[in-house]
Amino acid sequence: MKNYVVKGNLCYSENANSVRLLPNHYLVIENGLCAGTFAELPEKYRALPLEDFGDKLIMPGMSDLHVHAPQFSFRGLGMDMELLDWLNTYTFPEESKYRDLEYADRAYESFARHLRVSATTRAAVFGTIHVPATTLLMEKMEKSGLVSYIGKVNMNRNSPDFLCETSVEQALADTEQWICDTKDRFQNTYPIITPRFIPSCTDELMHGLRKLVEKYKVPVQSHLSENYGEIAWVQELCPDSKFYGDAYDRFGLFGGDHKCIMAHCVHSGEEEIELMRKNGVYIAHSPLSNSNLSSGVAPISKYMECGMNVALASDVAGGDTENLFRSIGHAIRASKLRWRLLDQQVAALTVDQAFYIATVGGGSFFGKVGSFEDGYEFDAIVIDDTALDHPQELSLRARFERSLYLSDDRQIAAKFVRAERLF
Amino acid sequence: MKNYVVKGNLCYSENANSVRLLPNHYLVIENGLCAGTFAELPEKYRALPLEDFGDKLIMPGMSDLHVHAPQFSFRGLGMDMELLDWLNTYTFPEESKYRDLEYADRAYESFARHLRVSATTRAAVFGTIHVPATTLLMEKMEKSGLVSYIGKVNMNRNSPDFLCETSVEQALADTEQWICDTKDRFQNTYPIITPRFIPSCTDELMHGLRKLVEKYKVPVQSHLSENYGEIAWVQELCPDSKFYGDAYDRFGLFGGDHKCIMAHCVHSGEEEIELMRKNGVYIAHSPLSNSNLSSGVAPISKYMECGMNVALASDVAGGDTENLFRSIGHAIRASKLRWRLLDQQVAALTVDQAFYIATVGGGSFFGKVGSFEDGYEFDAIVIDDTALDHPQELSLRARFERSLYLSDDRQIAAKFVRAERLF
Numbered sequence: 001m002k003n004y005v006v007k008g009n010l011c012y013s014e015n016a017n018s019v020r021l022l023p024n025h026y027l028v029i030e031n032g033l034c035a036g037t038f039a040e041l042p043e044k045y046r047a048l049p050l051e052d053f054g055d056k057l058i059m060p061g062m063s064d065l066h067v068h069a070p071q072f073s074f075r076g077l078g079m080d081m082e083l084l085d086w087l088n089t090y091t092f093p094e095e096s097k098y099r100d101l102e103y104a105d106r107a108y109e110s111f112a113r114h115l116r117v118s119a120t121t122r123a124a125v126f127g128t129i130h131v132p133a134t135t136l137l138m139e140k141m142e143k144s145g146l147v148s149y150i151g152k153v154n155m156n157r158n159s160p161d162f163l164c165e166t167s168v169e170q171a172l173a174d175t176e177q178w179i180c181d182t183k184d185r186f187q188n189t190y191p192i193i194t195p196r197f198i199p200s201c202t203d204e205l206m207h208g209l210r211k212l213v214e215k216y217k218v219p220v221q222s223h224l225s226e227n228y229g230e231i232a233w234v235q236e237l238c239p240d241s242k243f244y245g246d247a248y249d250r251f252g253l254f255g256g257d258h259k260c261i262m263a264h265c266v267h268s269g270e271e272e273i274e275l276m277r278k279n280g281v282y283i284a285h286s287p288l289s290n291s292n293l294s295s296g297v298a299p300i301s302k303y304m305e306c307g308m309n310v311a312l313a314s315d316v317a318g319g320d321t322e323n324l325f326r327s328i329g330h331a332i333r334a335s336k337l338r339w340r341l342l343d344q345q346v347a348a349l350t351v352d353q354a355f356y357i358a359t360v361g362g363g364s365f366f367g368k369v370g371s372f373e374d375g376y377e378f379d380a381i382v383i384d385d386t387a388l389d390h391p392q393e394l395s396l397r398a399r400f401e402r403s404l405y406l407s408d409d410r411q412i413a414a415k416f417v418r419a420e421r422l423f
Numbered sequence: 424m425k426n427y428v429v430k431g432n433l434c435y436s437e438n439a440n441s442v443r444l445l446p447n448h449y450l451v452i453e454n455g456l457c458a459g460t461f462a463e464l465p466e467k468y469r470a471l472p473l474e475d476f477g478d479k480l481i482m483p484g485m486s487d488l489h490v491h492a493p494q495f496s497f498r499g500l501g502m503d504m505e506l507l508d509w510l511n512t513y514t515f516p517e518e519s520k521y522r523d524l525e526y527a528d529r530a531y532e533s534f535a536r537h538l539r540v541s542a543t544t545r546a547a548v549f550g551t552i553h554v555p556a557t558t559l560l561m562e563k564m565e566k567s568g569l570v571s572y573i574g575k576v577n578m579n580r581n582s583p584d585f586l587c588e589t590s591v592e593q594a595l596a597d598t599e600q601w602i603c604d605t606k607d608r609f610q611n612t613y614p615i616i617t618p619r620f621i622p623s624c625t626d627e628l629m630h631g632l633r634k635l636v637e638k639y640k641v642p643v644q645s646h647l648s649e650n651y652g653e654i655a656w657v658q659e660l661c662p663d664s665k666f667y668g669d670a671y672d673r674f675g676l677f678g679g680d681h682k683c684i685m686a687h688c689v690h691s692g693e694e695e696i697e698l699m700r701k702n703g704v705y706i707a708h709s710p711l712s713n714s715n716l717s718s719g720v721a722p723i724s725k726y727m728e729c730g731m732n733v734a735l736a737s738d739v740a741g742g743d744t745e746n747l748f749r750s751i752g753h754a755i756r757a758s759k760l761r762w763r764l765l766d767q768q769v770a771a772l773t774v775d776q777a778f779y780i781a782t783v784g785g786g787s788f789f790g791k792v793g794s795f796e797d798g799y800e801f802d803a804i805v806i807d808d809t810a811l812d813h814p815q816e817l818s819l820r821a822r823f824e825r826s827l828y829l830s831d832d833r834q835i836a837a838k839f840v841r842a843e844r845l846f
Binding site: 073074075076077078079080097103106107110288291292293294295296297320321329330332333334336337338339340341342348350351388389390391392398401402404405406408 | 496497498499500501502503520526529530533711714715717718719720743744752753755756757759760761762763764765771773774811812813814815821824825827828829831
């Protein structure tokens with residue numbers, strides 16, 4: 001049953017800079033798609049089932065465009081280092097545990113369970129190099145009801161022996177087999193090509209991955225310009241590349257003819273920015289992670305002004321929580337500190353802009369997702385803000401803002417993905 | 424009954440830079456004070472009642488050394504402005520509502536209820552200019568079981584008509600009467616002299632407040648060097664003062680012979696820092712607020728190295744939550760961004776340092792508070808981290824870190840203040 005009506009206080013972006021607030025409105029869903037918002041329900045829809053959420057807020061579900069499932073087990077830990085040391089000290093040893101399918105089962109069950117009850121309705125997820133564990137992760141994400149792209153990670157250099165694909169041929173064969181096995185297997189879960197980042201992938205591996213992108217029309221996700229040490233290292237490894245993003249582009253793994261997500265983009269220069277814009281690369285903005293690992297703050301309002309594709313991301317476990325409400329709040333705060341401490345040419349993010357990148361910004365990677373405009377797939381979270389008590393009558397605008405700053409999963413009273421109700 | 428034993432995983436600061444972790448230890452409380460930690464309980468204490476918290480974590484309660492009770496009603500709202508506009512647009516109109524005791528009753532009930540279940544065991548709180556509402560706030564805080572200093576705010580210039588003490592004589596007489604009425608009335612709740620900040624207090628008012636400090640031996644709280652516009656304004660208003668803190672000091676309201684809390688200290692210069700150090704002024708570090716209002720980031724590790732008194736503060740509603748776990752996480756993150764974006768001479772805060780300022784740092788304002796060392800008053804929160812699930816065995820160190828980053832009131836299974844159990 002994908003034809004019904006929901007009623008409540010509707011909150012969704014009308015554009016990148018402002019939110020539309022429709023108190024006590026009806027939203028009609030037809031064939032799973034949004035089909036109109038109304039103060040009074042038109043006659044022709046009155047026979048449809050109606051779910052009245054009363055005074056609750058209904059907003060589009062959020063997209064988390066960069067999250068590492070195997071790192072969920074150490075969220076909130078070990079953030080006393082910068083990126084490269086953090087990878088070697090904490091991340092790689094943890095990810096190596098996923099060769100053990102029993103461990104993966106416990107860990108991914110927890111990850112999927114937490115995501116299910118969160119504000120996230122869509123996600124782009126990194127797994128590990130291990131095919132069985134990554135396939136298991138796909139099964140669990142499918143069961144969660146969310147829509148997700150899941151990546152089997154590729155890495156075959158500058159990686160510890162216990163987490164390294166020693167044969168390029170085998171790595172590519174495994175990856176191709178995994179794509180074939182999973183690309184049509186699930187309703188809501190899809191494979192995505194996932195080279196970890198330039199430093200951990202040889203040219204040969206990257207060329208092979210490009211062939212898979214062409215052959216199977218799958219998207220790509222990776223990391224870009226997160227940290228100064230990383231950027232300098234890429235320049236050493238790829239002396240011919242003009243900049244970090246150019247290194248991906250030379251392999252044909254930087255958007256253009258395929259969908260592509262690059263996490264971070266904290267220190268991207270003008271040429272890199274221009275190439276991302278031209279190629280439609282998605283920037284997965286990970287503000288908690290970029291602060292936790294002392295990376296910096298990406299100039300998000302500048303990217304938005306350029307008309308680039310900007311999404312929000314938790315980047316667990318560089319980010320310490322999967323809760324995207326926390327990422328919204330911190331995206332705003334970090335942008336204010338960037339403005340104050342570094343560069344007053346780039347404006348701080350507003351609440352409405354942060355909400356936009358969390359909903360429409362990332363949602364658009366999945367199609368018409370992240371809004372209640374006509375034709376959008378119906379992904380939604382219903383916010384019960386009664387526990388965020390207050391002594392005065394609050395406007396819907398005020399309740400919307402407070403919900404973004406103060407909510408966690410306790411406030412999510414109901415959740416819909418692709419017009420299916422999860423709870 | 425203030426003689427008993429608790430058992431669990433004890434976590435408390437051994438110094439400003441490191442935490443002591445005692446797994447499965449006994450902590451003896453005698454006459455309400457900590458009297459020893461033991462792996463095996465000595466014979467002489469075996470007759471005492473024992474509360475066994477099993478595998479839970481027991482840590483000192485936290486002190487929130489700067490929080491505005493009347494602003495709790497708009498936490499998470501209206502943070503699109505810098506300080507001075509924010510005060511005029513949002514804060515002053517809201518605070519004026521507390522002339523209505525019925526409104527104050529609803530609002531302060533909510534504030535006290537939220538603080539009761541939080542990690543906070545001690546607080547220094549701003550009220551409003553209204554004596555009846557502020558006294559009501561004291562009654563509610565007393566009932567909450569927390570220990571707190573509560574300030575009736577003084578402000579008589581550069582303030583809107585609806586929130587201004589027009590007669591200095593009346594303001595001082597009201598304040599004195601309120602001190603007399605409340606200073607010995609409660610067990611855990613005390614008055615504190617609270618000039619809002621230099622811009623809103625005339626010299627005459629400040630001189631009068633100094634006399635009250637001398638006469639009644641009450642401490643002082645105010646705001647200092649939060650925002651560039653504010654600092655420039657103080658310089659205009661007090662052309663003879665050498666720096667902002669010097670303006671307070673000339674009135675005798677900047678520590679030395681009395682206890683004094685100054686919130687923020689984001690942009691303090693070397694002379695101001697030296698005077699604060701010399702006078703033992705408490706710095707109430709409000710990292711969420713300082714980011715939300717685009718003020719900046721105070722150089723906390725520098726202050727700590729100088730041996731200054733540094734405490735943590737939520738600064739609701741410049742800070743959007745009373746949850747001090749959030750302030751700990753953000754204090755660390757903001758210090759990392761300060762290091763990355765502004766000044767690599769001042770190191771980022773570590774988890775252990777942030778925990779120290781949240782417990783011992785602020786606790787010391789109240790006496791021997793914030794630790795489980797011998798002789799400290801027993802303030803504690805008991806953390807049940809089972810809902811922060813993980814697929815692997817975690818060390819106590821890891822559980823401690825995760826608890827700080829990921830907890831909210833759901834994790835607080837029990838709470839003690841002055842050796843009384845609140846829940």
